[in-house]
Amino acid sequence: MPIRPRRSVLYMPASNARAVEKARSLPCDGVILDLEDAVAPDAKPEARAGAVAALKAGGFGAREVIIRCNGLDTPWGAADLAAAAAAAPDAILVPKISGPEDLAAYEAAISVAPATTALWAMIETPAAVLALDAIGRASAAGRTTLWVIGLNDLAKAMGGRQTPDRAPHLAVLTLAVAAARAHGLLILDSVLNAIDDTALLEAQCRQAADIGFDGKTLIHPNQIEAANRLFAPEPADVAWSKAVIAAYALPENARKGALQVEGRLAERLHLDRARRTVEIAEAIAALAGG
Numbered sequence: 001m002p003i004r005p006r007r008s009v010l011y012m013p014a015s016n017a018r019a020v021e022k023a024r025s026l027p028c029d030g031v032i033l034d035l036e037d038a039v040a041p042d043a044k045p046e047a048r049a050g051a052v053a054a055l056k057a058g059g060f061g062a063r064e065v066i067i068r069c070n071g072l073d074t075p076w077g078a079a080d081l082a083a084a085a086a087a088a089p090d091a092i093l094v095p096k097i098s099g100p101e102d103l104a105a106y107e108a109a110i111s112v113a114p115a116t117t118a119l120w121a122m123i124e125t126p127a128a129v130l131a132l133d134a135i136g137r138a139s140a141a142g143r144t145t146l147w148v149i150g151l152n153d154l155a156k157a158m159g160g161r162q163t164p165d166r167a168p169h170l171a172v173l174t175l176a177v178a179a180a181r182a183h184g185l186l187i188l189d190s191v192l193n194a195i196d197d198t199a200l201l202e203a204q205c206r207q208a209a210d211i212g213f214d215g216k217t218l219i220h221p222n223q224i225e226a227a228n229r230l231f232a233p234e235p236a237d238v239a240w241s242k243a244v245i246a247a248y249a250l251p252e253n254a255r256k257g258a259l260q261v262e263g264r265l266a267e268r269l270h271l272d273r274a275r276r277t278v279e280i281a282e283a284i285a286a287l288a289g290g
Contacts, residue, residue: 002283003276003279003280003283004029004064004283004287005029005215005231005232005280005283005284005287006029006030006064006146006186006188006214006215007029007214007215007216007227007228007230007231007232007284008027008028008029008030008215008216008218008223008224008227008228008231009028009029009030009031009032009064009066009148009188009215009216009217009218010023010026010028010030010031010032010217010218010219010220010221010223010224011032011034011038011068011191011217011218011219012031012032012033012034012038013034013038013039013047014033014034014035014039014047014048014050014051014054014067015038015039015040015043015044015046015047015050016050017050020033020050020054022221023060023063024059024060024061024063026221026224027224027225027228027288028063028218028221028224028228029063029064029215029228029287030063030064030065030066030090031060031063031064031065031066032066032067032068032093032217033050033051033054033055033065033066033067033068033089034047034068035047035048035051035067035068035069035070035076035080036068036069036070036071036095044070044076044080045076045079048076048079048080048083051067051083051084051087052083052084052086052087055067055087055088055089056087062286062287064090064091065089065090066089066090066091066092066093066120067080067084067087067089067091067092067093068092068093068094068095069081069084069092069093069094069095070095071094071095071096072105072106072109077109078109081094081106081109081110082109084110084113085109085110085111085112085113085117086112086113088113088114088116088117089117090116090117090118091117091118091119091120091145091146092106092110092113092117092118092119092120093120093121093122093148094106094119094120094121094122095122095124095150095153096122096124096125096128096150096153097121097122097123097125097128097135098125098127098128098131099127099128099131099134099135100131100134100135100137100138103119103121103135103138103139103142103144104138104142106119106121107119107142107143107144115143117143118143118144118145118146119142119143119144119145120144120145120146120147120148121135121139121144121146121147121148122147122148122149122150122153123135123147123148123149123150123154123176124149124150124151124152124153124154124157125153125154125157126154126157126158129154129172129175129176132175132176132179133179133182135179136179136180136182136183136185137183139183139185140183140184140185144185145185145186146185146186146187146188146214147176147180147185147186147187147188148187148188148190148217149172149173149176149187149188149189149190150190151166151169151190151191152190152191152193154169154172155168155169164200164203165203165207166204166207173189173208173211173213174211177211177212177213181212186214187212187213187214188213188214188215188216188217189204189205189208189213189215189216189217190216190217191216191217191218191219192204192216192218192219192223193219195219195220195222195223196222198226201223201226201227202226202230204216205226205227205230205231206230208231209230209231213231214231215227215231216231232280232281232284233277233280233281237277238277238278238281240261240262240264240274241273241274241275241277241278242274242278243261243262244259244261244266244270244271244274245271245274245275245278247259247261247266248266248268248271
């Protein structure tokens, strides 16, 4: 699949036509048309129809468009998944995955979707935390390409509190990223509920980027700028990555395992990271240009 930035992925209630229309002009990398948490029970059929209509109308440009469905254990899940599969978004996000069997059920529910529609999975239950490796194997074997951390539900289920520094959940965040990478998956950080706390948003974005997340899920447009800035590769990292790629491309270095590039040690393990850094930077530039 082509490399694309996922620095900022914004939830928008699919029942709010004005919000969905606004999303078409926002500088986020992706838009999640939400049928689940952001929609009241009596508005869920309306939201489902709105999401399908929005996809049909298009106008999202290069932004990735995802539909988050209600779970199969709810009165709306089966209809949501059938409608989403037929609408063929870039991805379908499903909630509260607790084990491989859940992924199998969702894979079956969207089997009519084209191969270009990925499955994204919410990691937000204690059972999921204890089954990350098994969920990762099942994800890699099917159409699941990305996980989304849901700390709101996870903290509630664990009976704990979310603190500004997220210390109670750092182990979960780190293990989830490790499991995702072990199975070749992408992973997005959880939302920040404090919409107006810019300093906390920046701190969480830096923390998540340091851990290895690809980007952050957001609940308000004013959170986009910080996520885009802090999950983008630093210009110095892009420049060094290009130098590493160029160095290994020289015929005399074809069989070397380690090189000195601009005064720093570069091993072949850095080459793959360098290529991805440059690809992400180029994808971000293309998105901005589009």
